[in-house]
Amino acid sequence: MSKNAHTLFETYLSNNESRYTTQKKAIATEIFESKDHFEVEDFIDNIRAKNKKFSRATVYRTIKQLLAARLLQKISSIDSKILYEHSTPQDHHAHVICNICGKIFEIEEASVKSIIDSECKKLGVIPQYLSLHVYGQCKDPATCKGKK
Numbered sequence: 308m309s310k311n312a313h314t315l316f317e318t319y320l321s322n323n324e325s326r327y328t329t330q331k332k333a334i335a336t337e338i339f340e341s342k343d344h345f346e347v348e349d350f351i352d353n354i355r356a357k358n359k360k361f362s363r364a365t366v367y368r369t370i371k372q373l374l375a376a377r378l379l380q381k382i383s384s385i386d387s388k389i390l391y392e393h394s395t396p397q398d399h400h401a402h403v404i405c406n407i408c409g410k411i412f413e414i415e416e417a418s419v420k421s422i423i424d425s426e427c428k429k430l431g432v433i434p435q436y437l438s439l440h441v442y443g444q445c446k447d448p449a450t451c452k453g454k455k
């Protein structure tokens with residue numbers, strides 16, 4: 308999966324006259340290997356804690372390019388936090404976000420995607436990037452239960 312993602316990213320970059328530099332590759336590797344939804348600032352802190360040579364600008368540019376290459380999903384919480392997650396177009400999925408504690412859930416149910424695919428087909432649209440957000444309140448007893 309990760310190797311495939313690198314190949315897809317390299318192809319995207321070369322099609323867009325950009326080079327897959329060692330730094331970009333290191334940043335992409337960190338992202339491809341992380342299983343979580345992350346905020347850019349936290350990601351930058353983590354990668355810079357390991358190695359100071361990564362500049363904020365390079366990380367931001369790489370994330371922008373990964374997003375354009377459809378190798379990231381962008382998730383927005385209701386309080387305008389932006390989170391990212393590595394995902395290939397085949398694996399793009401819907402998210403359910405708790406408005407109170409910020410917890411993120413994934414909808415992996417394949418029928419959701421097949422409904423979207425068949426609706427797009429009717430519309431004559433080839434789906435390229437899926438971003439579906441549902442906002443609500445979760446049942447986590449520690450953070451959410453009973454709160455309004």
Ligand SMILES: [Zn+2]
Nearest residue numbers: 344392402413
């Ligand atoms: Zn996700």
Ligand SMILES: [Zn+2]
Nearest residue numbers: 405408445451
């Ligand atoms: Zn919650």
